[in-house]
Amino acid sequence: MRGHTDCLILASMIDPVADGVHLAGFDRYPKVYRGIVGRSCHGLDEVRRAELEGVDYVTISPVFETESKPGYGPPLGLGGLGRIARQAHVPVYALGGIDVGRVAACRDAGAAGVAVQGAVARSSNPEETIAALLDEWHS
Template identity: 60%
Template sequence: MVEPGLIVFTDRRQSERPLDEVIAGAVDGGARVVVLREHDLPPRRRLKLASTLRSLLDQAGGRLLLEEDGALRKCHGLEELVAAADDPADYVTLSPIFATRSKPGYGPPLGLAALGRMAMAAPVPVFALGGVDTPGRVRDCLDEGAAGVAVMGVVMRAEDPARLVKELLAA
């Protein structure tokens, strides 16, 4: 199993470039776990995209997860994190940690102190998600006990996804 420091979620609508090009850049920058969302795509088109992305990640020794495959659970509070003990999830995301442009409707940011408390209580590695868009914020999340960070919009919108991912991973 690939142990990520950074998980990249896809959202092609946030990018002006083809998604496979954005993900190729992220992988070049060091991303090794990518979660394919894109549920609105017709099944054949999503399957073709998954095949393309899986090939990119396989070449780098990475892993493509389908959002619905159960390896990752998305949590928004302590109750959901504790319940993750009953799931076969390898990782969980906790969000939103900071305010985010990508998913503004998920309530107020939890903040770093809550991340720290919840990461200690979680039965599986917790990845901070939501507004983690700078190296400083990555460091803050790791200092609070997060196993890593998960990003979406910041990579999808990046002019240079490879450079951005390198910077986030270096933190």
Template identity: 50%
Template structure:
């Protein structure tokens, strides 16, 4: 049984994290995060596999889930793929994909969710054109065959508006990675998202 979507998915970025990445993830889990996407695709394979094992153990203690960016689940069964490929996606229990427009959403097949970005201005998403904004997010939600997670410039102050626009949840990197207190940021994000009733049929990405 997959953990229910908590409303907040944390993406890793060791280069911007104020603490060692494992500590930042542990603090995020302490704050209530139950799904983490391991990026760090430039790490040596052995080191990345060891990090995946360590983070998976942290999440297992709370019934959480580690999703690995890229087609190799590194010993798990959940991956998050870029819009560019591979197509078709690997045959795994949970596959998600990054998307930026309707054309990319239309290529989804066995993916269970998509992460759309950038919703708000963010320095971590250069080259993807202007932010979608809440109107653009709502438009993609209405045309998507799978639940969408909003990514890009997400903060406790705007997270609720993304769910009100129809997103199943929010995905956050910078606001958590750069935080002095990642647990507090995740708690604030969860508090914001839990205040909004998810539209019918858009919850339970992992269920």
């Protein structure tokens, strides 16, 4: 995302201290905003609409079964993730059911990165889990 390594992106909320905003599918695209803008997508058609809006990146989900946000349709799997990542014109971040054991597979399928909620939120040691996720991505 524009060469950033550490950045703060807030969900559905524009804040001057943040580097960007991540929009849900139903959020309106900000008319005047100079930060990073991402959008949640659940298929290639939504990715195409987000690209036309001018987003900097998208998350695609669910890649795997997820406890955090059920009801977004069947998992896309690594094949679906890879197909979308290859056809997208913006970086695609994998979301949904991501844990340490699945990070490298998402990277190898073509994801620009992973977005993780449940594995960190349910961890007894979130800092250790985040470090393990990063180590696995860079392995």
